[in-house]
Amino acid sequence: MTNDHSWNDANFETRAIHAGQDPDSATGAVITPIYQTSTYAQEAIGKLKGGYEYSRSDNPTRTALQEALASLESGTWGLAYASGLAATQNIAYLLRPGDHVLLSNDTYGGTFRLFDKVLTNFGIELSLADLSNLDAAKAAIRPNTKIVWVETPTNPYLRIVDIAGMAELVKARDIRLVVDNTFASPYLQQPLSLGADLVLHSTTKYLGGHSDVVGGAVIGNDGDVYETLKFHQNAAGAVPGPFDSWLTLRGIKTLGVRMDRHSANAARVAAWLGEQEAVDTVYYPGLESHPNHEIAARQMKGFSGMVSFTVKGGFKVAAKIVEKTKVFTLAESLGGVESLIEHPGKMTHASVAGTGAEVEDTLIRLSVGIEHVDDQIADLEQAIAAATTRELIGASTHHAD
Numbered sequence: 001m002t003n004d005h006s007w008n009d010a011n012f013e014t015r016a017i018h019a020g021q022d023p024d025s026a027t028g029a030v031i032t033p034i035y036q037t038s039t040y041a042q043e044a045i046g047k048l049k050g051g052y053e054y055s056r057s058d059n060p061t062r063t064a065l066q067e068a069l070a071s072l073e074s075g076t077w078g079l080a081y082a083s084g085l086a087a088t089q090n091i092a093y094l095l096r097p098g099d100h101v102l103l104s105n106d107t108y109g110g111t112f113r114l115f116d117k118v119l120t121n122f123g124i125e126l127s128l129a130d131l132s133n134l135d136a137a138k139a140a141i142r143p144n145t146k147i148v149w150v151e152t153p154t155n156p157y158l159r160i161v162d163i164a165g166m167a168e169l170v171k172a173r174d175i176r177l178v179v180d181n182t183f184a185s186p187y188l189q190q191p192l193s194l195g196a197d198l199v200l201h202s203t204t205k206y207l208g209g210h211s212d213v214v215g216g217a218v219i220g221n222d223g224d225v226y227e228t229l230k231f232h233q234n235a236a237g238a239v240p241g242p243f244d245s246w247l248t249l250r251g252i253k254t255l256g257v258r259m260d261r262h263s264a265n266a267a268r269v270a271a272w273l274g275e276q277e278a279v280d281t282v283y284y285p286g287l288e289s290h291p292n293h294e295i296a297a298r299q300m301k302g303f304s305g306m307v308s309f310t311v312k313g314g315f316k317v318a319a320k321i322v323e324k325t326k327v328f329t330l331a332e333s334l335g336g337v338e339s340l341i342e343h344p345g346k347m348t349h350a351s352v353a354g355t356g357a358e359v360e361d362t363l364i365r366l367s368v369g370i371e372h373v374d375d376q377i378a379d380l381e382q383a384i385a386a387a388t389t390r391e392l393i394g395a396s397t398h399h400a401d
């Protein structure tokens, strides 16, 4: 549905609470109702009462979510899906056999898997490049490239892609720039304003924010693309239910305050990790030592809550750390209020094994939540201490893993 323009002049935090979410016109309910219905009464054949006919096509709770998403990304329209990958699939329907897609070489594993294992069956060509390097991106563009698919910050290495630079690169060509804005959220980064054509979200992450719902979204400005994607959304049917839409909206209301705290806590955790003997490299775009820090500071309002780091002593030490934390729960996913820890090589990124896009086996990824940062650091400290006893390091050196 299209942007609820009545809130366009308001600031982000205000739009997060109100855009698309005016009190219910029928009852005055302050909070958008969960319209848990599959179908709608018609006044006469084809004469709809409130514009709604069937909930795969449209549902009022989903409409509210779509208007809020459009507003938050400064787009003219937003579409919500049953998952981030359902949203990705809907964008992929814009492609035709023989078209080429250029993906970052550390893209979310599931996005890579969808293109590599499913869409290549339909004649889509795929290649990977380090898109944080614009020269490498330029060299990887082919005459039949139709989509450049950017994630920034990337997952799990938190590289930063220069969105405005990439938009400039594809502008003269018949290429769509899609930015997966999941790791930053619209509060910290506005890809459409930087020249992207489409923004994709796994709303499962920061937008939902409470690890209680799976969802996806696409936001853009081009009206023709909206008509096509809206048709795909209904035709393929991977829509979020009313309750899932409502949970996502509920999460969105607090996005700004959550992102501020996620960012502040992650900055503290990253700085602390950098001082630890057992830690090798810390990847966090907020650190001045980060190779893309300058671009991150330019295109982001904050650096978000994702931190990755490698440890000394091999896989066993990394595995032990992720199993020893308590404040940080060992789990996939990210972006919720609670802290999560994971081993990308064996978990989120296991599907890239053998593709050349592998991650180091000493890499640990954190989704830094909004618990008290002192408790987060104390938890990491005890886990690292438990994992780096002399015996363990000695053993792993002997086995050279």
Ligand SMILES: *Cc1c(COP(=O)(O)O)cnc(C)c1O
Binding pocket: 083, 084, 085, 086, 108, 110, 111, 151, 155, 180, 182, 183, 201, 202, 203, 204, 205, 214, 215, 216
């Ligand atoms: C989780 C995630 C996805 C996929 O979204 P789902 O909601 O799990 O389908 C896509 N991109 C990024 C960056 C993600 O973290």
